[in-house]
Amino acid sequence: MNAKVIFLDLFQHMKWADLQVWNKIKQSEKLMNDEKCTDLIFHIHLVQNMFLNVWLNDNLQIDRKNRSLESAEKSALMFYERLQEFVKNFDSVNLEEEKVLPWAGMLKKVLGTDPRNTLMHETINQAIQHSTYHRAQINKRIRELDENPPFTDFIYWAWINKPIVEFKL
Numbered sequence: 001m002n003a004k005v006i007f008l009d010l011f012q013h014m015k016w017a018d019l020q021v022w023n024k025i026k027q028s029e030k031l032m033n034d035e036k037c038t039d040l041i042f043h044i045h046l047v048q049n050m051f052l053n054v055w056l057n058d059n060l061q062i063d064r065k066n067r068s069l070e071s072a073e074k075s076a077l078m079f080y081e082r083l084q085e086f087v088k089n090f091d092s093v094n095l096e097e098e099k100v101l102p103w104a105g106m107l108k109k110v111l112g113t114d115p116r117n118t119l120m121h122e123t124i125n126q127a128i129q130h131s132t133y134h135r136a137q138i139n140k141r142i143r144e145l146d147e148n149p150p151f152t153d154f155i156y157w158a159w160i161n162k163p164i165v166e167f168k169l
Contacts, residue, residue, distance in 0.1 A: 002038070003095055011087060013157050015080055016165050018044070020150035021135050022076065025069075026148060026169070030056050032069055036141045042072035044134045048079045051127040052101050055086055073169050078087060080167035095121040 025031045025041065032038075049062050060082075063071060086093075098117040107115055118126075132152075139149035158165070 004090055004093070007121075007124055008087065009127075009162070010154075012164055013154050014128055014131055014164065015083075015147060015167050016157055016163060017135055017152035017154075018076065018080075019165050019167055019169075020152050021138055022073075022169055024142060024147075024150045025138075028145075030145055031142060031147065032080065034141065035138055036071060037138055038068055039136045040134050040141070041069070042067045042075065044131050045072055045075035045079050047130055048127055049082070049124055050077055050103070052079060052086060053124060054101060055093075056082070058082075066102050069156060077167065093120060095119065095124075100121050104152065150152060 021041065025037055043080050044066060046062055048061065048108050052058070060078075062075065067127045099120055099122075100117050101115075101123065102116040104118075139152065142149040
């Protein structure tokens, strides 16, 4: 199995897992009104869209100030609609192409040097892992609010035959 097939699989899992979290949040007034949940779900889709801008060489402006659940929903729907375009042409993606992340320079003080340009496959991997990391934080918050979080593990998705979902909220 080649890297492109693996990434396409991971994109499908990410979409399914994001939808599981969204469905859980929308089933609970408590979660819908929780600032931590709202902020994290907004952040996931903001960053997904930022990486997609890099991949598509796009300059889509994203409203970072309105961190409401409605804004997060709009951002999520926009990401998955735009991701279809990227995935459609994935065979022509050069996974070894260098990509400049416009926000990388903000880390110069932390790193002590300018960050190197990253490769396409590294940015894809980061976007997927970043989403997983923050979904786990949301699930932790759901537990803190005495609710049961959804299963979002990749292996669970594999066990249930990797359902392909349409991202509708």
